[in-house]
Amino acid sequence: METLLEIKDLKVSFDTEEGKVEALDGVNLKVKEGEFHALIGETGCGKTVTGLTILGLLDNNAKIEKGQVLYKGIDLLKLNEKQLQQQIRGKEIAMIFQDPSTSLDPIFTIKEQMFEALDNNSDLTEEKKLNLIIEELKKVKLPDVEELLEKYPHQLSGGMKQRVMIAMMLSCRPSLLIADEPTTALDVSTQAQFLKVLEDLRKETKITAIYITHNLAVVSEICDTVSVMYAGRIVETASLREIFKNPQHPYTYKLLHSVLGVETKIEELQEIPGSVPRLINPPSGCRFHPRCEEADEICKIEVPRMVEISSEHFVACHKRVIE
Amino acid sequence: MKSYILRRILRALFTAFGVSLVAFMILHLAPGDPVKIMLGPYATEENVQALRARYNLDKPLHIQYLTWIKNIFKGELGTSIRYNRPVGELIKERLGPTLILTGSGLLVAVILGVLFGTLAALKKNSILDYLTTFQTMFWLSIPSFWLAIVLLYIFGLKLRWVPIAGMTSFSSTILPVLTIGLREQAWFARPMRAEMLEVLSQNYIKALKAKGVKYEKIVWKHAFKNALIPIITMIALQLPWIIGGAVVIEVVFSWGGMGSLLVGSVLSRDYQVVQTILLFISIAVVAANLLADILYSFIDPRIRTER
Ligand SMILES: Nc1ncnc2c1ncn2[C@@H]1O[C@H](COP(=O)(O)OP(=O)(O)OP(=O)(O)O)[C@@H](O)[C@H]1O
Ligand code: SF4
Numbered sequence: 112m113e114t115l116l117e118i119k120d121l122k123v124s125f126d127t128e129e130g131k132v133e134a135l136d137g138v139n140l141k142v143k144e145g146e147f148h149a150l151i152g153e154t155g156c157g158k159t160v161t162g163l164t165i166l167g168l169l170d171n172n173a174k175i176e177k178g179q180v181l182y183k184g185i186d187l188l189k190l191n192e193k194q195l196q197q198q199i200r201g202k203e204i205a206m207i208f209q210d211p212s213t214s215l216d217p218i219f220t221i222k223e224q225m226f227e228a229l230d231n232n233s234d235l236t237e238e239k240k241l242n243l244i245i246e247e248l249k250k251v252k253l254p255d256v257e258e259l260l261e262k263y264p265h266q267l268s269g270g271m272k273q274r275v276m277i278a279m280m281l282s283c284r285p286s287l288l289i290a291d292e293p294t295t296a297l298d299v300s301t302q303a304q305f306l307k308v309l310e311d312l313r314k315e316t317k318i319t320a321i322y323i324t325h326n327l328a329v330v331s332e333i334c335d336t337v338s339v340m341y342a343g344r345i346v347e348t349a350s351l352r353e354i355f356k357n358p359q360h361p362y363t364y365k366l367l368h369s370v371l372g373v374e375t376k377i378e379e380l381q382e383i384p385g386s387v388p389r390l391i392n393p394p395s396g397c398r399f400h401p402r403c404e405e406a407d408e409i410c411k412i413e414v415p416r417m418v419e420i421s422s423e424h425f426v427a428c429h430k431r432v433i434e
Numbered sequence: 435m436k437s438y439i440l441r442r443i444l445r446a447l448f449t450a451f452g453v454s455l456v457a458f459m460i461l462h463l464a465p466g467d468p469v470k471i472m473l474g475p476y477a478t479e480e481n482v483q484a485l486r487a488r489y490n491l492d493k494p495l496h497i498q499y500l501t502w503i504k505n506i507f508k509g510e511l512g513t514s515i516r517y518n519r520p521v522g523e524l525i526k527e528r529l530g531p532t533l534i535l536t537g538s539g540l541l542v543a544v545i546l547g548v549l550f551g552t553l554a555a556l557k558k559n560s561i562l563d564y565l566t567t568f569q570t571m572f573w574l575s576i577p578s579f580w581l582a583i584v585l586l587y588i589f590g591l592k593l594r595w596v597p598i599a600g601m602t603s604f605s606s607t608i609l610p611v612l613t614i615g616l617r618e619q620a621w622f623a624r625p626m627r628a629e630m631l632e633v634l635s636q637n638y639i640k641a642l643k644a645k646g647v648k649y650e651k652i653v654w655k656h657a658f659k660n661a662l663i664p665i666i667t668m669i670a671l672q673l674p675w676i677i678g679g680a681v682v683i684e685v686v687f688s689w690g691g692m693g694s695l696l697v698g699s700v701l702s703r704d705y706q707v708v709q710t711i712l713l714f715i716s717i718a719v720v721a722a723n724l725l726a727d728i729l730y731s732f733i734d735p736r737i738r739t740e741r
């Protein structure tokens with residue numbers, strides 16, 4: 112499979128009153144065409160920042176220090192706002208945001224906002240657009256769609272807003288979907304429905320997805336590849352099978368093995384001693400070393416590089432380098 | 435929404451009653467006897483009594499108030515002691531000029547304020563932004579009568595671009611309107627900038643970008659409209675200050691409106707006129723607030739869809 116998106120040595124920091132937050136520190140990520148790539152890790156490790164960087168949507172206080180985001184060979188970080196808007200956002204890459212309750216403009220109807228997504232990304236007739244919108248909304252199991260279209264965001268529940276956002280972003284028919292915790296506000300059955308929509312879409316259109324989540328059950332259900340993030344770096348990338356059967360990085364191991372069953376969510380398993388370090392003055396060397404039982408002198412000094420330890424299994428840990 | 439509007443109307447009526455009472459009381463409790471001012475220090479007691487009776491001033495206060503209100507509803511606003519003419523007539527003459535002055539002043543202020551505020555937010559931390567901060571601070575820190583006099587001195591007296599007094603032509607309206615507009619726009623520019631920045635940092639702006647909506651559309655269709663909603667209320671809240679400020683400006687520019695009539699009437703204790711003007715102004719403010727509330731409810735769907 113061809114690589115659709117490749118992030119190379121991405122470094123992003125934020126200027127804040129307390130100091131510089133080194134949110135991403137050398138992120139390397141390869142997403143292949145057609146795959147569902149899970150991005151997991153504890154809260155604050157930089158998953159959302161990674162997604163926002165791809166689309167050029169970082170806040171004003173963000174600074175991209177170095178790195179590349181190659182999409183179909185083009186470095187997205189080199190495109191200006193206008194090029195991103197005309198060529199990339201919506202059309203090529205769409206993103207479902209983590210917080211559905213604030214993702215819709217309060218003073219416009221759902222219909223208006225659904226249309227906007229299409230107006231920018233397709234040249235169907237108005238009538239066909241409306242049909243497509245209704246179809247998309249029905250797919251995510253929203254009831255009374257015709258009525259819903261005339262409603263305003265505050266008249267919808269959190270779960271309904273999230274489904275509207277999902278339908279809106281999917282109606283753009285992007286090649287790459289970044290889904291940031293897309294099911295937090297959904298109940299279990301609606302969540303299952305959404306996963307089915309994704310599966311169907313995948314068969315139909317070969318959509319690629321970066322799926323950011325805390326929910327390992329979802330990961331094991333629909334993802335092919337898993338990348339584990341820790342404090343602004345990707346520490347391990349492998350196929351779903353490999354990650355669960357043969358985790359290499361001490362952090363991944365703890366993350367998965369403190370799990371009693373795959374049903375558990377990552378927040379619930381704070382059995383890993385210590386917590387994610389604050390990213391102002393993060394630990395030197397391997398950022399996991401204060402919490403790692405295998406840590407060594409070298410771990411405190413040198414940042415471990417990502418190495419391939421078996422086919423398609425990458426890990427960044429000094430103790431896993433085969434000499 | 436109906437119940438919302440009904441609630442607002444009831445509240446407005448209640449407020450109107452309150453202000454009418456206050457307008458009445460302030461003057462009657464203030465020292466100074468209008469009849470004595472009118473007749474001079476050598477008037478006989480008889481004459482004073484006769485005049486009192488003629489203007490109803492010999493009755494108890496509550497009767498005077500009720501009579502006044504009753505007459506207002508009948509369209510009889512009383513007689514001015516100073517001019518010896520019906521108050522209604524006097525106000526009718528003066529209403530037009532005042533409406534022109536405050537109306538245009540407000541319009542200029544809102545347009546300039548909203549424009550400067552929006553541009554400052556869009557070009558945050560640019561020269562334009564700093565200039566906006568500076569100019570708003572500048573206008574807010576100088577008293578309006580002083581500004582009026584300085585403008586009059588420069589453009590009227592020295593440059594002779596505009597007449598120095600009166601309401602003779604279009605050019606004579608420029609300075610008074612500008613005095614109000616320049617100062618009041620500062621009140622709108624700063625909150626507009628803050629609102630705009632606040633809205634632009636919202637998640638839904640990010641979501642709009644994520645689906646590929648044009649920047650111009652995001653700014654003017656989404657951000658601008660959202661930011662404007664709270665400004666509408668601000669305009670209504672600012673109205674009393676604009677009207678109050680206009681009184682002074684009318685005097686400086688010899689503008690024949692209600693403001694200069696009010697000042698003259700206060701000085702000569704012309705009760706009927708003062709009362710009526712105060713009531714007029716208060717009712718105008720209450721009405722403006724009501725209008726803002728109603729407008730608000732049409733613009734903001736969060737209120738419009740409320741049952
Ligand atoms: N605008 C910002 N200003 C300052 N710091 C920020 C900003 N946005 C993100 N950060 C910091 O960057 C780090 C990564 O944040 P991010 O939102 O990517 O975490 P996350 O992995 O998505 O967490 P969660 O699972 O809670 O969504 C955090 O330490 C966060 O505090
Ligand atoms: S590099 Fe060292 S500290 Fe980091 S995970 Fe590996 S062993 Fe632990």
Ligand SMILES: [Mg+2]
Pocket residue numbers: 158159160209291
């Ligand atoms: Mg996040």
